[in-house]
Amino acid sequence: MSFLARRGGAVLLVLVGLLASLVLVGVSPATAATGQVRGVVYGPQKINLHVQMLWFTKDWKFLGKAKVPSTNIYSLTLPAGSYHLQFVDLRPSYDINKYAPSDIFVTVRAGSPTQHDVKMHRGAAITGTAKGGDHRILPGARLVAANTHQQSYETKANGRGQWAIGGLPDGNYSVFTFDRDRIWVGKSLWVPKIERGQIRNVSVTLKQHGGRLLVDLHQGDGRPMLGKFFVTAVSKASGQFWTEQAKGGEVSFDDLYPGKYKLVAPGHGRYLAQTGTIQGAYVKAGGSDLASTFTWTRLGAKVQGIVVDYEDPSYPLSGAEVMLFNADGDKLGSTTSNANGFFSFGGQLDTQDGLKVVAGPGPYSDYLGEEPHRCKFGHRTSDAFAVTRGQTSDIGAVELPHLPAAQQTNPSCDPSDGS
Numbered sequence: 001m002s003f004l005a006r007r008g009g010a011v012l013l014v015l016v017g018l019l020a021s022l023v024l025v026g027v028s029p030a031t032a033a034t035g036q037v038r039g040v041v042y043g044p045q046k047i048n049l050h051v052q053m054l055w056f057t058k059d060w061k062f063l064g065k066a067k068v069p070s071t072n073i074y075s076l077t078l079p080a081g082s083y084h085l086q087f088v089d090l091r092p093s094y095d096i097n098k099y100a101p102s103d104i105f106v107t108v109r110a111g112s113p114t115q116h117d118v119k120m121h122r123g124a125a126i127t128g129t130a131k132g133g134d135h136r137i138l139p140g141a142r143l144v145a146a147n148t149h150q151q152s153y154e155t156k157a158n159g160r161g162q163w164a165i166g167g168l169p170d171g172n173y174s175v176f177t178f179d180r181d182r183i184w185v186g187k188s189l190w191v192p193k194i195e196r197g198q199i200r201n202v203s204v205t206l207k208q209h210g211g212r213l214l215v216d217l218h219q220g221d222g223r224p225m226l227g228k229f230f231v232t233a234v235s236k237a238s239g240q241f242w243t244e245q246a247k248g249g250e251v252s253f254d255d256l257y258p259g260k261y262k263l264v265a266p267g268h269g270r271y272l273a274q275t276g277t278i279q280g281a282y283v284k285a286g287g288s289d290l291a292s293t294f295t296w297t298r299l300g301a302k303v304q305g306i307v308v309d310y311e312d313p314s315y316p317l318s319g320a321e322v323m324l325f326n327a328d329g330d331k332l333g334s335t336t337s338n339a340n341g342f343f344s345f346g347g348q349l350d351t352q353d354g355l356k357v358v359a360g361p362g363p364y365s366d367y368l369g370e371e372p373h374r375c376k377f378g379h380r381t382s383d384a385f386a387v388t389r390g391q392t393s394d395i396g397a398v399e400l401p402h403l404p405a406a407q408q409t410n411p412s413c414d415p416s417d418g419s
Contacts (some may be wrong), residue, residue, distance in 0.1 A: 035109045085104050116317075239368070262277050276294070360378060372412060
């Protein structure tokens with residue numbers, strides 16, 4: 001059992017991003033000239049800082065992380081561009097003096113260092129004691145404070161049920177409590193308008209017994225959704241999240257708050273990520289719901305085509321490297337044309353336009369084809385095209401040009417344009 005909250009603008013991971021098991025992975029298709037960003041990290045207290053730095057693209061795609069040295073001076077070399085840098089205090093979550101995360105936005109210029117100093121501030125803190133419905137303390141209970149910016153912070157209660165969550169940014173928080181012994185459950189506690197440096201003490205009492213939920217997982221055609229992956233059940237009544245690993249076409253959740261549920265499911269196979277109601281699910285306090293189902297219905301798009309010789313379009317080229325890029329230039333996938341020159345891309349490809357295919361010889365040789373068609377080839381980029389989820393887009397032939405005659409070893413491979 002675990003609680004997850006999506007990372008919206010500043011701290012933790014995006015929920016769907018954490019759960020998604022993507023087949024198409026975005027990476028940068030080209031490298032850029034680099035520059036440096038550096039600066040001093042400091043705070044109001046005269047202590048040795050223990051800070052971790054994380055860096056993201058300008059649209060918050062995670063790139064990397066590293067600890068800031070004991071000098072409190074960070075230095076990072078990155079390709080020219082704009083980035084978010086985030087600095088996180090590594091002191092335990094129960095430390096009420098912990099600093100809140102600090103975010104800065106920087107622009108890196110090629111060949112030129114940029115300085116951006118970072119000031120850390122003491123965060124807000126929420127404290128309390130966790131108790132069950134019998135008013136006994138709940139030692140080892142897990143507590144999660146989630147704000148309206150979809151950031152979450154967690155801690156565990158000590159042996160006396162006492163807990164604290166420090167280092168919180170300003171905001172409104174829901175505090176979720178999970179009984180270690182999986183007996184008691186309750187709705188989240190609302191903690192509004194807490195500000196930097198404030199400490200808010202609250203009373204947490206879980207008054208109901210948890211229930212169990214077993215969900216059968218189906219593909220759109222009714223077959224079981226096999227494989228291992230993580231899914232998250234969300235209580236429609238309390239808003240709490242429970243994440244478990246699915247396997248063998250089913251998933252089981254324990255210690256759930258009573259009521260109806262929806263499932264946050266990752267993309268799997270050709271099916272896209274999906275969030276929807278778990279059909280038939282109604283958890284009762286202390287009971288077991290064993291006859292509920294969830295069905296993926298959103299199939300990803302598919303792209304297919306054929307790689308051929310520009311000089312003789314009737315001749316297919318096997319072994320060509322074929323790459324798929326989106327409108328932003330991110331590489332979504334790569335494959336190799338088969339013996340008939342055919343290629344395809346599937347997986348979790350959603351509706352979008354501006355896609356392009358780039359085809360050419362592999363990275364180790366310019367040669368493609370068999371004699372007498374074995375020649376050195378260049379690359380070809382297709383026209384932009386669109387795809388629609390659940391449908392196949394056939395882009396037809398991608399005709400690869402011959403390299404100039406000076407680079408050929410066979411006169412029959414010379415390009416017809418005289419180059």
